[in-house]
Amino acid sequence: MGITQILFWFLTALVLGSALMVIFSKNPVHSVLWLIVTFFCISGHYILLNAQFLAIVNVIVYAGAIMVLFLFVVMLMNLNAETEPQKNKWLKFAGAIAGSCLLLVLVAALKDTDAMRQEVLMKTGDIGLIHNLGMVLFRDYLLPFEISSVLFLSAMVGTVVIGKKGD
Amino acid sequence: MTINHYIFLSVALFCIGIVGVLTRRNAIVIFMSVELMLNAVNILLVAFSKMHYLAAKIINPATQAGIEGQLFVFFIMVVAAAEVSVGLAIIVMMYRNIHSVDVNFLNRLKH
Numbered sequence: 438m439g440i441t442q443i444l445f446w447f448l449t450a451l452v453l454g455s456a457l458m459v460i461f462s463k464n465p466v467h468s469v470l471w472l473i474v475t476f477f478c479i480s481g482h483y484i485l486l487n488a489q490f491l492a493i494v495n496v497i498v499y500a501g502a503i504m505v506l507f508l509f510v511v512m513l514m515n516l517n518a519e520t521e522p523q524k525n526k527w528l529k530f531a532g533a534i535a536g537s538c539l540l541l542v543l544v545a546a547l548k549d550t551d552a553m554r555q556e557v558l559m560k561t562g563d564i565g566l567i568h569n570l571g572m573v574l575f576r577d578y579l580l581p582f583e584i585s586s587v588l589f590l591s592a593m594v595g596t597v598v599i600g601k602k603g604d
Numbered sequence: 605m606t607i608n609h610y611i612f613l614s615v616a617l618f619c620i621g622i623v624g625v626l627t628r629r630n631a632i633v634i635f636m637s638v639e640l641m642l643n644a645v646n647i648l649l650v651a652f653s654k655m656h657y658l659a660a661k662i663i664n665p666a667t668q669a670g671i672e673g674q675l676f677v678f679f680i681m682v683v684a685a686a687e688v689s690v691g692l693a694i695i696v697m698m699y700r701n702i703h704s705v706d707v708n709f710l711n712r713l714k715h
Contacts, residue, residue: 441605445605452613453616453617453620456617456620456621456640457620459620459624459637459640460623460628460633460637465633469636472639472640476643482650483647486654488653488674488677490674491646491650491678494681495681498681498684499639499681499684502685503684503685506692507635507688510692510696513696514696514705528627529627531626532626533626536619536623537619539622543619547611547615552607553606553608554606554608555607556607556658557606557609557610557651557654557655558657558661559605562654562661564654564657564670565674569668569671570674570675570678573672573675578675581679585683588686589682591686592687592690593689595693596690599690599693599696599697600693
């Protein structure tokens with residue numbers, strides 16, 4: 438068992454554990470902090486796959502910008518008290534059962550397929566480097582890139598319109 | 605590592621997100637669970653891109669096969685950032701109107 442395997446299992450355990458903590462913590466601030474841990478571990482997975490650009494973008498965009506936004510909203514609403522009213526116990530139970538049934542079905546369906554034995558290239562391979570990604574992005578995917586700027590503009594306008602104090 | 609490790613990792617992460625959406629009633633935590641599901645898909649896309657790259661590399665060492673998978677992860681992150689900003693604005697507006705982020709109070713369309 439090499440260092441790559443050890444790192445993979447360590448990061449996997451950390452991702453799943455902190456994701457479980459996200460949905461089971463009572464306090465929303467704790468959920469946000471656990472979600473930051475999850476995103477850092479997912480970045481670790483990207484580095485393990487040598488997708489360095491995505492690892493950095495994941496840290497900057499998710500763990501940086503989006504989580505700060507979440508934390509800001511949680512603090513703004515003063516939700517850090519544990520005031521969440523309890524849902525019906527049976528409804529919670531049914532949700533957990535439904536989720537685990539989906540997990541069971543997916544795992545059972547995917548367990549024995551032949552394509553599952555293919556190897557994934559870890560640690561090497563240069564398609565994840567910013568040079569190659571940038572070349573393809575600005576040569577073949579220039580139009581989607583420009584359209585995403587329009588998407589951001591419309592998201593910004595929508596946010597301002599929704600968040601405006603009025604009516 | 606074979607691809608099935610990554611598939612099972614992302615299936616597990618996706619199901620954790622689904623359980624979070626179904627069991628919590630705080631709108632912000634539901635939103636965070638949706639982010640978890642998006643990230644499960646991102647991990648799977650990157651893993652498949654590296655798998656495809658390895659398979660094509662044996663035939664042609666200078667190939668760039670599989671790079672689209674990583675580009676789509678980039679675009680998913682772009683869309684997720686826009687989605688989060690709009691969604692949090694909606695949650696703030698909801699809090700301003702009903703002074704709670706409990707999704708069970710959002711039943712006005714039922715009456």
